[in-house]
Amino acid sequence: ADGKLTGLDRWILGEFSKMEKEVVEAYDKFEFHVVYQKVSQFIAVELSATYHDVIKDRLYTDPANSHRRRSTQTTLHRLLSGLCQMLAPILAFTADETWEFVPGRKGSSIHETNWNPSSFAVSETETANWKNFFLLREQALPELEAARQNKLIGKSLEAKATLRVDEQFAAALKAQEDLRELLNVSRLFIELSPTPGKTHCVVTRCDGQKCERCWRWELDVGVSPEHPTICGRC
Numbered sequence: 001a002d003g004k005l006t007g008l009d010r011w012i013l014g015e016f017s018k019m020e021k022e023v024v025e026a027y028d029k030f031e032f033h034v035v036y037q038k039v040s041q042f043i044a045v046e047l048s049a050t051y052h053d054v055i056k057d058r059l060y061t062d063p064a065n066s067h068r069r070r071s072t073q074t075t076l077h078r079l080l081s082g083l084c085q086m087l088a089p090i091l092a093f094t095a096d097e098t099w100e101f102v103p104g105r106k107g108s109s110i111h112e113t114n115w116n117p118s119s120f121a122v123s124e125t126e127t128a129n130w131k132n133f134f135l136l137r138e139q140a141l142p143e144l145e146a147a148r149q150n151k152l153i154g155k156s157l158e159a160k161a162t163l164r165v166d167e168q169f170a171a172a173l174k175a176q177e178d179l180r181e182l183l184n185v186s187r188l189f190i191e192l193s194p195t196p197g198k199t200h201c202v203v204t205r206c207d208g209q210k211c212e213r214c215w216r217w218e219l220d221v222g223v224s225p226e227h228p229t230i231c232g233r234c
Contacts, residue, residue, distance in 0.1 A: 002120065006068055007178045009075040011130045012051045014122035016042070016079060023086055024117050032090055039086065047079070054181055061214040061234060077103065078118070085115035132169050133179050140183050140201040147203040157215050159185045160206040164193040186217040 002010070019042045026034035055072050062069040080102055088095040088110045099110035107113050140161060147153045161183060180188035186206045193199060206217035211231040218231035227234075 004067075004071065005075060006071045007126070007130070008051070008054060008181065009071050010120075010122060010126060012046060013075060013078065013118070013120040014127070015046045016082065017118045017120040020082065020086065020117045027089065035086075035090060039083070043083075054184065057181065057184075057214060057216075081105075082118060084110050085113060088115070133182055136163060136165065136169060136179060136199065136201075137182055139199055140203075143201040143203045144183070144185070152203070153205055155215070156184045157186050158206055158210070158217055160187040160189070160204050160217075161185045162189040162191065162202040162204075164191045164198075164200045164202070166193050166197055166199055169199065 002013075005013070019038055022038050023035050026032070026038065058066075058068045058072055080098075084095045084099050084102065092111070095110050099105055140163065144153070144156050144159055144161070147159060148156075153159045163179075176188060176190055179190070186208075208217045208219040209221040210217050211221050211234055212229040213234040214231065216231065216233075218233070220232040221230065222228045223232045224230075
């Protein structure tokens, strides 16, 4: 059910649904160059630079049947199926070849399917929350890069980030894990800023040790004598 998908998965499906509507309108007007532009932009920015970069941890390290991993697998299947159908009119052979690798596909050819554009509903509250998440991300990424330049950290997973936020970002306080995952840091702390209207990010090197499996820095690496190089989660 859509309500059981994680926040990140709901965000990308909401963005995909908006893009899909724009592509349908472009097809109806025979504006094929607009179809190309909309799909290329979505794949390069929302899908590749953001979503695919963030979900690697849950796909590679979460248990096979865990909620987060299954939610993302469901989302990836919807995105792949939708993109195949969306591109079939202008990339007939490539879309058909790709369709052969889609698990649980209907019909032997993409051209035998009916494209029913999705109408994934994301509430105004969710939309506002994710807008705030990305605003916080935009402010945190330069600080992470500065920490890298100063040799304080190497990869972002070596970092512990403390975000001092204004009341307008109160939603972030309720979904801290979504924001930690979006920043790709090992640990995230969120505090209310003493100065109204000001948001500040402090980056320090994370305590603990690097887990050999997930690469996050955790305090419980080696907690199991049988697995001395991995964290408790792994």
